[in-house]
Every structure is written in C-alpha cells, then in structure tokens.
Amino acid sequence: MTDYCAKYGYSPDKEAIDRALTLVASNLENVVSRQVLLDCFSMMDLTSLRTDDTPASITKLVEKVNDFQSEYPDFPLPASICVYPNFAETVKAHKKCDDVHITVVAGCFPSSQSFTEVKVRECELAVEKGADEVDIVLSLSSFLEGDYESASDEIRKIRACIDAQAAKQGRQVHLKVILETGLLVSLESVAQASFLAMEAGADFIKTSTGKVSVNATPAVSYVMCECIRAYYKATGKKIGFKPAGGISTALDAVSYYTIVSMILGKEWLNKDFFRFGVSRMANNIISEVLQKTVTYF
Numbered sequence: 001m002t003d004y005c006a007k008y009g010y011s012p013d014k015e016a017i018d019r020a021l022t023l024v025a026s027n028l029e030n031v032v033s034r035q036v037l038l039d040c041f042s043m044m045d046l047t048s049l050r051t052d053d054t055p056a057s058i059t060k061l062v063e064k065v066n067d068f069q070s071e072y073p074d075f076p077l078p079a080s081i082c083v084y085p086n087f088a089e090t091v092k093a094h095k096k097c098d099d100v101h102i103t104v105v106a107g108c109f110p111s112s113q114s115f116t117e118v119k120v121r122e123c124e125l126a127v128e129k130g131a132d133e134v135d136i137v138l139s140l141s142s143f144l145e146g147d148y149e150s151a152s153d154e155i156r157k158i159r160a161c162i163d164a165q166a167a168k169q170g171r172q173v174h175l176k177v178i179l180e181t182g183l184l185v186s187l188e189s190v191a192q193a194s195f196l197a198m199e200a201g202a203d204f205i206k207t208s209t210g211k212v213s214v215n216a217t218p219a220v221s222y223v224m225c226e227c228i229r230a231y232y233k234a235t236g237k238k239i240g241f242k243p244a245g246g247i248s249t250a251l252d253a254v255s256y257y258t259i260v261s262m263i264l265g266k267e268w269l270n271k272d273f274f275r276f277g278v279s280r281m282a283n284n285i286i287s288e289v290l291q292k293t294v295t296y297f
Helices: 004-008 014-031 034-042 055-071 085-094 116-128 148-168 187-200 218-235 250-264 281-290
Strands: 044-047 080-083 101-105 133-137 174-178 204-206 240-242 276-278
Touching: 004 187, 004 218, 014 218, 014 250, 034 044, 034 250, 034 281, 044 281, 055 080, 055 085, 080 085, 085 101, 085 116, 116 133, 116 148, 133 148, 148 174, 148 187, 174 240, 187 204, 187 218, 204 218, 218 240, 218 250, 250 281, 276 281
Parallel strands: 044 080, 044 276, 080 101, 101 133, 133 174, 174 204, 204 240
Antiparallel strands: none
C-alpha cells in the first residue's frame, strides 16, 4: 500500500489548520465584495441531481441558463450545468451557451458500489452523449479496506476510457474524482485519497456527493488544497479543486474562495481550476449582489 503522504512529504497539521480557519472565518466580511461574489458565481457547476428530474425539468433549467444574461447582464454565466448522465443529451440539445460545459455525475454515483466495468461503460456513454466533464466517486469499498491499488486502477480505467471516447469526437474531457470526505476517517485519509486520485488521473478533486450527512467542510478543503499544492510542487501539474454539498450562502462561497486563494493563490481562482458544486447558492449570490431576494433558478 503506497503511503502517498510520505511520498509527497505532507502531513496534515490539525492545530495549524484550525488556526488558519479561525483567521479565515474572522476575516470573511472584509473579503466579501461584489467582484468576489461574481467570480464565485462564474465558477459554479449549477447542479440538479434529483430523483424526480425529468427531461422537461432539465430542459427548463438549461433554458434559464440560456436566458440568464438577458435578465442579469452584469452577471457571468455559471461554469457548467451538472446532471445525471442520462440527461447529457438533453442539456446538449438545448444549451445555447458554448462557454457553459456539460458536467455529469457517473460511475454509479453516488455510492460507486458496482462493477468497474459498469462504471467505465456509464462514463463512456456519458461522454458519447455530450458530457464535457465527468464527476466520479472514489471506490471507498477499496480505499477504506486499504486496497489503494484497486481504487487507483479503477480511476485509471475510467480516465483512459473517457479520453478515448472524447478523442473520437476530436475533443477533451475533464475528470473530477469525488473523495466523499464525510466518510473518510481522518484528515490523513483525506490527504491519502487526494494524492491517490491526482496520481490516477483526476483533473479535479472534489469533496463530496452531497448525498451523505457530512459534505464539504473548511477543514477537509484546507487539506485537499494543501495536497494540490504539494502535488504541483512535486510534478508541475495543476489540479483543480471542487467543494460540494451543503454550500448554500454567499459567505460559504467566500470562505472556500479564501481558502483556495490563501493556499493555492490567484492562479487557481478561475473556472479552469476551481468549481463549486451547488444548487441553492446561485440564487443566494444573486440576492446578495443585488441586495434583494431573487429566486431565478
């Protein structure tokens, strides 16, 4: 079993992390600005992952994105629309904004409890149907048993498959790996999972599915960003970060924005390297910027 933390010379320092996060929390009001909120909005993966999603409801969401800047011309568009893989074609058929990507959750999301072959095929189909970005869940059934090799191999197989399918269409796709940090036992485990996913081919590492009781937290986000920094220092490769689950207020967004800025710097403060997985936060940021209650999405 590879000790990734030893390999990259990183160990979470809980006391230092707690001190840093106390400082972040105490300074949020000074960081909040119209521009920061607009930047956060531009890095959203606007998400609908409901059991009762239908082609009609997803089409309605896409049309709202299409019309958004007619209603709010001073706002940027979200980075992507995130849906279940069977709706990739629906988004592609109705989306008019080329800059808004199609993100899907796949690989037997949210549990990742199935055969690797099934996960690989679902991801391949998602790209075939138009997905630009694929969010999968780390195989916790392997990882939690200490079988890091199997967890890594599965990511590599999915990476190879989606790259091959995208190449047939003359394009590239991004892979985000969800660690489901709320089910990991320690910050050390979060770090091990972060390095494993990055080595195996993740373009982004993502905190959570939003489908368990504990999702994104500042502490695990801090650790993941420190791992991204250590990996970049060792390899020269930039990996993106995506907090998701339970992020709903403007101050939530600014908190994660500040963590990324503090650890990774301004180079990461764009949609190529920083995303939010959100549903409620979109309306809350619009409301905060305009200083009135808005329910658009």
